[in-house]
Structures are given as C-alpha cells and as structure tokens.
Amino acid sequence: MINLTINGEQHELDIPGDMPLLWAIRDVVGMKGTKFGCGIAQCGACTVHVDGEATRSCVTPVATVQGSDITTIEAMADDAVGKRVQQAWLDLGVAQCGYCQGGQIMNATALLKQTPAPQTQEIVEAMAGNLCRCGTYNRILAAIERASTQEANS
Numbered sequence: 001m002i003n004l005t006i007n008g009e010q011h012e013l014d015i016p017g018d019m020p021l022l023w024a025i026r027d028v029v030g031m032k033g034t035k036f037g038c039g040i041a042q043c044g045a046c047t048v049h050v051d052g053e054a055t056r057s058c059v060t061p062v063a064t065v066q067g068s069d070i071t072t073i074e075a076m077a078d079d080a081v082g083k084r085v086q087q088a089w090l091d092l093g094v095a096q097c098g099y100c101q102g103g104q105i106m107n108a109t110a111l112l113k114q115t116p117a118p119q120t121q122e123i124v125e126a127m128a129g130n131l132c133r134c135g136t137y138n139r140i141l142a143a144i145e146r147a148s149t150q151e152a153n154s
Contacts, residue, residue, distance in 0.1 A: 002062045006031070007075040017063030021055075022046045024062050025072060033073035033102050037131070044130030047103035048072050054110035073102035082109045084150050088143040096134035104130050108144045117148050 002019075004011045006029060013028050025031050025048070034057055037045030041056035048057045049071040076082030085108050088094075095101045104127070111118060111126040118126070123144050132140065 003066055004029075004062060004070060005068070006070045007072055008069075013062070015062060018061045020058050021048070021050075021060040021062050021065055021070070022057040025057060025070075031072050031074050035099060035102060037100070037103070042129070042131075043100070044103040044107060045100050047106040047130065049106060049110055052110065052113060054107045071106075073106055076105060076109060079109065081112050081147070084147040085109050085112065085143070088146040088150070092139050092143045092146065094136050094139040094143050096136055100130065100132045100134075104132065104140055108140070108147070111144070112148055118144070120145070 002013045002015050002017060004013060004024065006025065011029055013024060015024055015028055022034060022036060025034050034048055035045040036058060037043035039058050041059040044056070046056055046058040047054050049055065050060070050065050051068045076086055082105065085105050089101065089105060107127060107130050111123065115122060120141070123141055127140060
C-alpha cells in the first residue's frame with residue numbers, strides 16, 4: 001500500500017511503488033488537472049508541488065513521495081499565491097489551447113513562493129522547462145510579473 005497526501009487529503013492506494021505519481025493522481029485518485037505531456041520530464045505539463053517544490057510527476061515514483069505534501073492544480077484556488085497566478089493568467093488571457101497551463105501555473109506558483117519578486121531573467125530561467133505549443137511565452141512572462149507585482153501591492 002502506498003500512502004499519499006494530495007491537496008491535504010490522505011489517500012491509501014493499492015498500487016506499485018514504481019508507478020509514476022502522475023498516473024496515481026490521474027488514474028487512481030481521479031484528479032484530471034495534471035496532464036501527461038511527454039513522459040520524460042521535458043515539457044512540464046505534469047508539474048505538481050512536492051513539499052513546495054515544482055516536480056515532474058511523470059517520472060516521480062510514488063514510493064519516493066510517501067510522507068510528502070503533494071499539491072496539484074486543483075488546489076491552486078485555495079493557495080494565496082496560486083490564486084494570484086491564476087487571476088493574472090485570466091486577466092492577460094494567457095491560455096490558448098490550455099493543455100500546458102496547469103503545469104505552467106504550478107511552476108510559476110513555486111517560483112513566486114521561493115522568489116516573490118523575481119527579475120525577468122529569473123522568470124525566464126525558472127520557466128524554461130515548461131513548453132507551450134501555442135507559444136504564449138510572452139503572456140506567461142507578463143502574467144508572472146503581474147502576479148509578483150500584486151504581491152507587492154497586497
């Protein structure tokens with residue numbers, strides 16, 4: 001049995017320890033916001049937080065995250081920083097197809113929690129591992145900058 005804490009809720013799962021966290025979240029627990037993109041941790045669509053760190057769930061075995069706090073995109077509306085990031089995304093119309101946006105928002109939220117007022121280059125470097133097939137990178141950058149500015153004004 002694997003015990004996972006996802007969005008503050010305990011889940012006792014009868015799954016193998018080498019199952020990727022992504023599949024436990026999506027297929028076993030039923031939370032569909034975390035997406036499968038590439039399966040090799042190169043696109044960022046599967047990004048979740050593990051103890052506050054942006055983590056690629058497609059290559060993270062569930063056995064390695066037992067005892068950790070796992071947060072998915074479904075919990076971002078209840079997170080002060082995540083809520084600001086999501087609002088900036090909406091205000092600036094970041095999403096086009098939207099497939100990558102959950103991972104983008106998770107990575108941006110982790111960045112702003114670690115660095116509340118990042119410089120542009122810090123944002124670019126932190127977000128480099130998240131791919132957007134629609135190419136909304138300028139809007140993603142602007143939304144993160146907006147969310148960080150909102151922190152300063154809060």
